[in-house]
Amino acid sequence: MTTETISHDSHDDAHDHHDHKMTGIKRWLFTTNHKDIGSMYLWFSFIMLLTGGAMAMVIRAELFQPGLQIISPDFFNQMTTVHGLIMVFGAIMPAFTGLANWMIPMMIGAPDMALPRLNNWSFWILPFAFTILLSSFFMAGGAPNFGWTFYAPLSTTYSNGSTAFFVFAVHIMGISSIMGAINIVVTIMNMRAPGMTYMKMPLFVWTFFITAYLLVAVMPVLAGVVTMVLTDTYFGTSFFDAAGGGDPVMFQHIFWFFGHPEVYIMILPAFGIVSTTIPAFSRKKLFGYSSMVYATASIAFLSFIVWAHHMFTTGMPLFGELFFMYCTMLIAVPTGVKVFNWVATMWRGAITFETPMLFSIAFVILFTIGGFSGLMLALTPVDFQYHDTYFVVAHFHYVLVTGALFSIYAGVYYWLPKWTGYMFDETLSKAHFWCSLISVNVLFFPMHFLGLAGMPRRIPDYALQFADFNKWVSIGGFAFGLSQLIFLAVVIKCIRGGKQAEAKPWDGAEGLEWTVASPAPYHTFEKPPKVD
Amino acid sequence: MTAPNQTGLDPRVKKTLTRLVLGVFAMFGFGFALVPLYDVFCDITGLNGKTNTQAAQYSVEGVDKERLVTVQFISRMAKGIPWQFEPMVREIKVHPGERKVVKFFAKNEAQRDIIGQAVPSVSPGQAALYFQKIECFCFNHQPLKGQESIEMALQFYVDPELPKDISTLTLSYTLYDITASVGK
Numbered sequence: 001m002t003t004e005t006i007s008h009d010s011h012d013d014a015h016d017h018h019d020h021k022m023t024g025i026k027r028w029l030f031t032t033n034h035k036d037i038g039s040m041y042l043w044f045s046f047i048m049l050l051t052g053g054a055m056a057m058v059i060r061a062e063l064f065q066p067g068l069q070i071i072s073p074d075f076f077n078q079m080t081t082v083h084g085l086i087m088v089f090g091a092i093m094p095a096f097t098g099l100a101n102w103m104i105p106m107m108i109g110a111p112d113m114a115l116p117r118l119n120n121w122s123f124w125i126l127p128f129a130f131t132i133l134l135s136s137f138f139m140a141g142g143a144p145n146f147g148w149t150f151y152a153p154l155s156t157t158y159s160n161g162s163t164a165f166f167v168f169a170v171h172i173m174g175i176s177s178i179m180g181a182i183n184i185v186v187t188i189m190n191m192r193a194p195g196m197t198y199m200k201m202p203l204f205v206w207t208f209f210i211t212a213y214l215l216v217a218v219m220p221v222l223a224g225v226v227t228m229v230l231t232d233t234y235f236g237t238s239f240f241d242a243a244g245g246g247d248p249v250m251f252q253h254i255f256w257f258f259g260h261p262e263v264y265i266m267i268l269p270a271f272g273i274v275s276t277t278i279p280a281f282s283r284k285k286l287f288g289y290s291s292m293v294y295a296t297a298s299i300a301f302l303s304f305i306v307w308a309h310h311m312f313t314t315g316m317p318l319f320g321e322l323f324f325m326y327c328t329m330l331i332a333v334p335t336g337v338k339v340f341n342w343v344a345t346m347w348r349g350a351i352t353f354e355t356p357m358l359f360s361i362a363f364v365i366l367f368t369i370g371g372f373s374g375l376m377l378a379l380t381p382v383d384f385q386y387h388d389t390y391f392v393v394a395h396f397h398y399v400l401v402t403g404a405l406f407s408i409y410a411g412v413y414y415w416l417p418k419w420t421g422y423m424f425d426e427t428l429s430k431a432h433f434w435c436s437l438i439s440v441n442v443l444f445f446p447m448h449f450l451g452l453a454g455m456p457r458r459i460p461d462y463a464l465q466f467a468d469f470n471k472w473v474s475i476g477g478f479a480f481g482l483s484q485l486i487f488l489a490v491v492i493k494c495i496r497g498g499k500q501a502e503a504k505p506w507d508g509a510e511g512l513e514w515t516v517a518s519p520a521p522y523h524t525f526e527k528p529p530k531v532d
Numbered sequence: 533m534t535a536p537n538q539t540g541l542d543p544r545v546k547k548t549l550t551r552l553v554l555g556v557f558a559m560f561g562f563g564f565a566l567v568p569l570y571d572v573f574c575d576i577t578g579l580n581g582k583t584n585t586q587a588a589q590y591s592v593e594g595v596d597k598e599r600l601v602t603v604q605f606i607s608r609m610a611k612g613i614p615w616q617f618e619p620m621v622r623e624i625k626v627h628p629g630e631r632k633v634v635k636f637f638a639k640n641e642a643q644r645d646i647i648g649q650a651v652p653s654v655s656p657g658q659a660a661l662y663f664q665k666i667e668c669f670c671f672n673h674q675p676l677k678g679q680e681s682i683e684m685a686l687q688f689y690v691d692p693e694l695p696k697d698i699s700t701l702t703l704s705y706t707l708y709d710i711t712a713s714v715g716k
Binding site: 114158178182185189216218220224225228239242247249253254257258316320 | 542544545548549552553555556557558559560562563564566567570574577579580581582610611649651653655656657658706708710713
């Protein structure tokens with residue numbers, strides 16, 4: 001690969017006087033620069049992570065002991081609901097969009113995203129969406145309490161009055177992700193540097209490309225279903241109201257038609273990140289690049305035909321149960337291809353264990369645990385036992401926390417020197433890793449056993465025999481929550497200074513982003529690089 | 533290659549953009565299209581346990597005397613309807629093809645007039661296609677004056693084509709207060 005390095009005398013500094021760069025708050029409000037917008041997405045998602053995390057702390061405090069002690073059951077429901085909404089739509093998805101904004105143009109040799117103004121707008125409507133959602137805490141009736149899955153009739157007939165706020169917040173979040181996704185697709189399709197064919201794109205770009213298509217396909221369905229909930233609640237329609245000829249089970253079908261691709265929206269980019277970091281620190285090429293691309297595409301395709309595995313207990317014909325069970329189990333094949341490829345990449349590599357690599361290795365192992373518990377849940381006969389228990393909670397937190405979130409940490413540590421121009425504090429970041437790794441397993445691993453023993457999810461109280469495990473889980477939860485403050489310290493310290501980072505601080509790293517200076521100049525690749 | 537911050541969009545970008553935006557609107561429409569699609573799918577498969585909403589014609593040749601099917605009746609009140617509503621027989625055994633009449637008792641325990649609507653559902657869902665109602669109070673609204681009571685009839689038969697592995701089916705009625713929506 002031959003590339004041109006573009007160096008600017010004046011680079012990323014908030015009070016710098018570049019030709020079309022404003023100062024102060026206006027710079028951030030009006031910016032169309034993909035790096036600025038990427039940074040805002042990342043900061044926003046971290047604030048949301050702490051907000052949603054604080055709610056998780058409230059949940060774990062209540063569950064520390066059996067019995068009701070700290071909060072009322074209704075407020076507990078509000079906590080679980082808003083925790084889920086914030087973590088899915090506020091923390092994980094914007095963090096991925098932030099990484100995409102920062103890295104995709106630099107990885108494909110483009111000067112910016114294809115639609116920079118749309119990019120600005122898709123970020124700036126997000127804070128409004130979450131302000132609307134969170135403001136419902138201060139209203140009569142409180143915040144949404146019907147679960148992040150907002151099953152009708154809980155969100156319609158039995159709503160506490162927060163449905164309208166919830167629906168509009170979700171609409172805005174949806175519009176934001178759709179616009180972000182459109183931008184990613186348009187950028188990747190039209191702005192690649194000359195010579196960068198599709199099969200030469202970094203896998204990171206591939207996974208975002210496919211994820212963006214998933215978003216374009218299913219976020220509008222979510223918009224549709226929240227609209228139906230809105231009209232059922234306030235305008236007398238009967239989409240989900242049996243009294244008027246509707247069907248509440250249909251809600252679940254439409255919701256999960258969105259919901260299952262959504263879980264891959266939150267994990268495919270993670271695959272892209274670790275497929276970047278693992279080769280870099282193993283000092284080997286990614287094993288089976290094209291099989292990785294095809295596996296990602298297969299997972300995306302299969303995600304559309306497995307939704308009803310979330311609703312085995314709603315009463316389905318045997319044929320339906322078998323169909324959805326086998327399709328779901330089929331997803332283990334491309335996912336297995338990926339896991340084996342990562343392991344094969346590490347095999348006989350010259351591995352070093354810098355923090356991004358630690359998070360990546362933890363991702364591979366812990367995500368696989370989450371994948372296996374998913375496979376258990378896919379089995380219809382046993383799902384009847386696991387359904388709505390803490391086993392499900394353990395499963396999706398393994399894939400979303402030790403999966404998606406750990407991959408985001410891997411990505412942030414990997415590119416942080418490129419963003420700030422400084423190396424981060426190695427010791428502190430390793431402290432973040434080890435504290436997170438230990439506490440996250442204390443937090444989520446016992447949940448498997450709680451679930452198998454029959455502890456139901458979303459209930460503020462539990463039977464006495466679950467007390468010991470819940471105490472451990474809560475302690476793990478508080479420790480995990482606190483550990484994330486170490487991350488904040490590492491990032492702030494890294495922005496303020498440290499050892500100067502080279503253009504390519506990781507000797508095994510590959511890709512166009514390492515051909516520009518560290519920190520990355522405000523404008524990169526104004527003249528496209530040539531890729532051979 | 534487009535440069536950022538230009539007003540005119542590259543035609544290639546425009547083309548991709550148009551397709552994606554159309555895709556978004558198509559998928560939004562698809563979300564709503566799922567509603568009729570689901571109904572059609574359920575009509576064919578009986579997936580959601582809904583039974584016929586129009587009176588069925590009794591057109592069975594011969595009763596299957598070899599076989600007995602248990603039919604159970606359940607009733608429940610939706611939130612906020614002050615009625616008493618229950619089947620007068622909890623369970624009967626029928627031969628497939630045989631016509632049966634069962635009665636349900638309803639009483640409006642409030643002082644005001646209320647219009648009720650019973651919504652039936654059969655479990656297991658696959659059996660819904662074979663449970664045929666010839667006459668049912670659920671085909672109509674049930675207006676009851678304050679404190680009035682009524683016995684309501686349901687005439688049905690079980691289609692002899694009922695799959696062999698189903699020996700019990702449960703008919704559940706949920707009673708809704710639809711006074712407000714009918715009054716409009």
